[in-house]
Amino acid sequence: MSHNHCASILSLGLKIALAAMTSLVIPLSSGAYANPHEFKLANGLRLIVKEDHRSPVVISQIWYKAGSIDELNGATGIAHALEHMMFKGTERVPGGAFSKRIAAAGGRENAFTGRDYTAYFQQLHKSQLPLAMELESDRMRNLILTKEEFSKEIQVVMEERRLRTDDKPHALVHEKMMAAAYQAHPYQRPIIGWMNDLENMRVRDAKEWYDRWYAPNNAILVVVGDVKPREVFALAQKYYGGITPRPLLPLALRKPQTEPVQVGIKRLTVKAPAKLPYLTMGYHAPTLRNASADWEPYALEMLVGVLDGNASARLNKELVRERRIANSAGAGYDSTARGPGMFYLYGTPSEGKTTSDLETALRGEMEKLMLDGVTEEELARVKAQVVASHVFRLDSMFYQAMQIGQLESVGLSYRDLEIIVKKLQSVTAEQVREVAKKYVKDDSLTVAVLDPQPLEQKLPFAGSGGLRH
Amino acid sequence: MQFTRLLVVLLLSIYSQFALATLPIQLWQTTAGTWVYFVESRGLPILDISVDFDAGSSTDTPETSGRANLTLQLLSLGAGGLSEDQIAKSLADVGAELGGRFDQDRAGVSIRTLSSTRERNQALDVLGRVIQRPEFPEDVLERERTRVITGLKDADTKPDHIASHTLKKMLYGSHPYGLRSSGEIASLELLQRKDLLDLYQSRYLAANAVISIMGDVSRVEAAAIAEALTRDLPQGKLNVTLPAVAAPVAETRRITHPASQSHIILAYPGLRRDDPDFFPLVVGNYILGGGGFVSRLMQEIRQNRGLAYSVYSSFSPLRQEGPFEIGLQTKKEQSEESLRITQQVLTKFIESGPTQKELIAAKQNIIGGFPLRLDSNKKIVDQLAMIGFYNLPLTYLDDYVKAIGKVTTLQVKKAFQRRIKPEGMVTVVVGAVENK
Numbered sequence: 048m049s050h051n052h053c054a055s056i057l058s059l060g061l062k063i064a065l066a067a068m069t070s071l072v073i074p075l076s077s078g079a080y081a082n083p084h085e086f087k088l089a090n091g092l093r094l095i096v097k098e099d100h101r102s103p104v105v106i107s108q109i110w111y112k113a114g115s116i117d118e119l120n121g122a123t124g125i126a127h128a129l130e131h132m133m134f135k136g137t138e139r140v141p142g143g144a145f146s147k148r149i150a151a152a153g154g155r156e157n158a159f160t161g162r163d164y165t166a167y168f169q170q171l172h173k174s175q176l177p178l179a180m181e182l183e184s185d186r187m188r189n190l191i192l193t194k195e196e197f198s199k200e201i202q203v204v205m206e207e208r209r210l211r212t213d214d215k216p217h218a219l220v221h222e223k224m225m226a227a228a229y230q231a232h233p234y235q236r237p238i239i240g241w242m243n244d245l246e247n248m249r250v251r252d253a254k255e256w257y258d259r260w261y262a263p264n265n266a267i268l269v270v271v272g273d274v275k276p277r278e279v280f281a282l283a284q285k286y287y288g289g290i291t292p293r294p295l296l297p298l299a300l301r302k303p304q305t306e307p308v309q310v311g312i313k314r315l316t317v318k319a320p321a322k323l324p325y326l327t328m329g330y331h332a333p334t335l336r337n338a339s340a341d342w343e344p345y346a347l348e349m350l351v352g353v354l355d356g357n358a359s360a361r362l363n364k365e366l367v368r369e370r371r372i373a374n375s376a377g378a379g380y381d382s383t384a385r386g387p388g389m390f391y392l393y394g395t396p397s398e399g400k401t402t403s404d405l406e407t408a409l410r411g412e413m414e415k416l417m418l419d420g421v422t423e424e425e426l427a428r429v430k431a432q433v434v435a436s437h438v439f440r441l442d443s444m445f446y447q448a449m450q451i452g453q454l455e456s457v458g459l460s461y462r463d464l465e466i467i468v469k470k471l472q473s474v475t476a477e478q479v480r481e482v483a484k485k486y487v488k489d490d491s492l493t494v495a496v497l498d499p500q501p502l503e504q505k506l507p508f509a510g511s512g513g514l515r516h
Numbered sequence: 517m518q519f520t521r522l523l524v525v526l527l528l529s530i531y532s533q534f535a536l537a538t539l540p541i542q543l544w545q546t547t548a549g550t551w552v553y554f555v556e557s558r559g560l561p562i563l564d565i566s567v568d569f570d571a572g573s574s575t576d577t578p579e580t581s582g583r584a585n586l587t588l589q590l591l592s593l594g595a596g597g598l599s600e601d602q603i604a605k606s607l608a609d610v611g612a613e614l615g616g617r618f619d620q621d622r623a624g625v626s627i628r629t630l631s632s633t634r635e636r637n638q639a640l641d642v643l644g645r646v647i648q649r650p651e652f653p654e655d656v657l658e659r660e661r662t663r664v665i666t667g668l669k670d671a672d673t674k675p676d677h678i679a680s681h682t683l684k685k686m687l688y689g690s691h692p693y694g695l696r697s698s699g700e701i702a703s704l705e706l707l708q709r710k711d712l713l714d715l716y717q718s719r720y721l722a723a724n725a726v727i728s729i730m731g732d733v734s735r736v737e738a739a740a741i742a743e744a745l746t747r748d749l750p751q752g753k754l755n756v757t758l759p760a761v762a763a764p765v766a767e768t769r770r771i772t773h774p775a776s777q778s779h780i781i782l783a784y785p786g787l788r789r790d791d792p793d794f795f796p797l798v799v800g801n802y803i804l805g806g807g808g809f810v811s812r813l814m815q816e817i818r819q820n821r822g823l824a825y826s827v828y829s830s831f832s833p834l835r836q837e838g839p840f841e842i843g844l845q846t847k848k849e850q851s852e853e854s855l856r857i858t859q860q861v862l863t864k865f866i867e868s869g870p871t872q873k874e875l876i877a878a879k880q881n882i883i884g885g886f887p888l889r890l891d892s893n894k895k896i897v898d899q900l901a902m903i904g905f906y907n908l909p910l911t912y913l914d915d916y917v918k919a920i921g922k923v924t925t926l927q928v929k930k931a932f933q934r935r936i937k938p939e940g941m942v943t944v945v946v947g948a949v950e951n952k
Binding site: 101104153154155156170171172200204205209214322357359367371374395398431434439441444 | 557603604609611674675775807818819846847877881884
């Protein structure tokens with residue numbers, strides 16, 4: 048168990064995950080997934096409760112609308128570092144007592160930091176929901192941040208960076224590609240932060256961040272499980288109701304930091320110890336702003352589905368199975384975000400093929416699609432998967448809560464789930480072709496390539512230089 | 517302490533009520549001799565099925581290493597007159613998801629589909645072909661062999677993979693559990709289509725298979741489904757035997773790697789599925805390094821010293837002794853210090869055992885958290901597959917909770933002392949500090 052920062056899961060790995068955020072498009076047989084219930088406390092805290100009575104358990108998640116997007120240069124990684132510090136105790140629940148009490152209640156807990164949010168959760172028997180609320184509300188306001196604890200925990204965060212990025216060639220390529228693709232927008236910075244920023248981070252940075260963003264009027268509490276909405280509301284009133292709001296900027300008033308238009312292709316190479324090369328291509332793309340009025344993000348989701356939504360989708364069929372140019376190939380698109388989106392193509396060439404061969408092949412697939420469009424059969428297949436994967440998600444309380452929290456924390460609404468599925472179902476083949484033609488173009492492309500290095504030689508790669516203090 | 521002890525008893529009763537009320541497992545045998553484990557659940561329009569065979573990587577030999585994995589991989593890449601593309605399309609057209617499960621003991625195929633008639637029938641038709649009439653096309657074998665080999669070459673540059681692969685060999689020596697599940701390049705290069713067919717014919721047997729069904733179908737429908745999925749499986753009966761696992765030769769191996777962190781793993785043969793020490797070791801492991809943020813290892817390595825992001829201990833029960841492992845990653849310069857502290861924590865735990873307070877906390881978590889292991893169809897079908905494959909009693913889940921409740925500190929201490937020998941462990945450090 049660990050503190051995650053899972054933005055990469057929510058972006059590159061998304062594929063048709065958004066498509067799975069749907070609602071009642073097919074007749075469902077019981078009341079287990081009644082629409083969520085929404086409440087608002089006087090201090091601004093929003094509560095969304097979704098009933099699922101299949102098991103006597105509950106998940107409680109609190110989402111703060113503060114992520115790496117809100118960080119400033121020199122203090123990258125502070126949102127995530129504070130997430131780690133949130134487990135270090137308050138006056139009433141000191142040291143590791145938070146985790147001990149959740150564990151003793153049979154609970155599981157963790158937290159994750161994304162580009163747009165930071166979230167904390169507990170999963171427990173439904174009888175333990177009051178405990179989760181008591182502890183979570185306490186640390187919304189009463190966290191004790193000490194120099195001693197911070198100096199140890201920041202070492203843990205640096206180990207996390209080494210583990211997840213510095214020593215993981217594909218993650219390193221992704222990090223450097225984002226840094227190149229965005230010139231101005233904060234999505235250029237890694238969620239975990241640059242190593243040098245971590246080395247120079249101090250407890251006062253954490254304190255400032257905490258005081259600025261951790262407030263009921265910047266949070267959404269999502270509860271899914273075998274609960275009664277009214278009772279959850281009463282609990283939320285009891286535990287969170289007394290916390291005073293802070294003056295802080297709502298999402299709509301935070302600076303947009305709009306990325307200047309890219310005016311030509313960018314290319315970069317990353318050297319790291321590996322055997323296989325790797326290629327990733329990122330094209331700037333829009334994200335969902337208005338679930339009812341927008342159409343392009345839905346068409347881009349369908350585009351990803353046609354390319355990589357199932358084992359018979361184009362990239363796997365053409366490049367891996369038939370032409371055998373790639374050992375693996377995929378597409379991705381992050382459609383829901385506070386900031387701008389990106390459409391990705393990526394893959395590993397087969398032995399004997401180069402990243403350049405793979406790039407040519409990927410471009411070929413896109414050109415073919417722009418010329419001939421997609422078939423109704425392909426589109427229907429992706430739509431069938433949209434419907435099924437929505438239903439499948441209902442099997443997990445965790446993901447039901449995730450869907451609600453993610454939409455809410457990027458400025459959309461849980462109510463948009465219903466609209467999103469309808470809109471995905473209504474995408475036409477021509478719209479898929481249109482977004483491909485509009486967004487898949489060289490002027491807004493960044494290409495990053497992993498240049499594999501043998502293990503034997505000394506390498507000038509991340510880590511060795513950055514580790515000494 | 518009296519109060520918390522009472523709490524354990526209370527939690528136990530909450531749980532028992534829940535499990536007995538909600539997990540009524542039905543069990544029968546198909547005409548072909550396959551055992552079927554079924555739980556009917558009408559809450560969601562979903563059907564989950566898992567079919568498990570005695571065909572894991574321990575069926576490989578050094579000469580055929582990689583055969584079992586490749587056989588499982590190829591099942592869905594051409595079967596029953598359908599090409600791999602037709603199989604993929606048929607499943608995608610109804611939104612069904614085909615999955616696999618593979619370890620030393622088991623090779624399993626699972627499917628998740630909507631339970632509505634058209635979707636279900638189409639998905640199950642494909643599943644039936646995949647497990648009963650795989651074709652192992654030559655050209656697909658060539659391609660997949662190449663992909664696996666390419667993947668292995670890349671994996672052999674990754675410190676985590678080098679560590680776990682090296683450790684497995686050190687831990688199990690010539691026992692089949694020591695073979696790499698994806699195989700070795702040399703053995704993969706020699707595998708023929710016939711080898712895969714042989715394994716399929718001898719190991720994907722109706723009489724040894726287990727079908728687990730969870731979800732939105734009736735008992736009658738489930739019976740028909742199980743019949744259709746097993747009618748044409750290979751016939752024959754097999755008494756699966758595996759050699760006993762011997763104690764390893766104690767050794768610490770340090771391997772250089774340019775990564776910034778060292779990957780450290782310590783291991784010793786651990787638990788069998790039918791192990792008499794199962795429950796004391798599970799409870800003890802929670803306290804030592806299994807219990808998330810509250811374990812001793814987490815406390816000493818991460819919370820107190822900031823040496824690692826992740827540190828854990830785990831048992832992976834198998835038919836024979838699966839590995840007991842302790843693992844962590846830390847920057848190179850502090851790898852020896854971290855290894856020393858880890859060994860100290862383990863040695864002290866084995867010498868003195870857990871405290872009464874730790875024992876109670878562990879039971880509270882394992883028992884109180886048990887409903888979380890059964891809170892989705894997916895988790896339940898996985899439990900059914902495990903119970904069925906290892907032939908555990910239908911009351912296993914209830915027994916589990918009761919058995920945990922009875923474990924004492926002395927049992928934990930004695931079980932660890934009997935089973936885990938710190939001085940006999942195998943240890944690997946990948947990304948060791950180079951000697952200048």
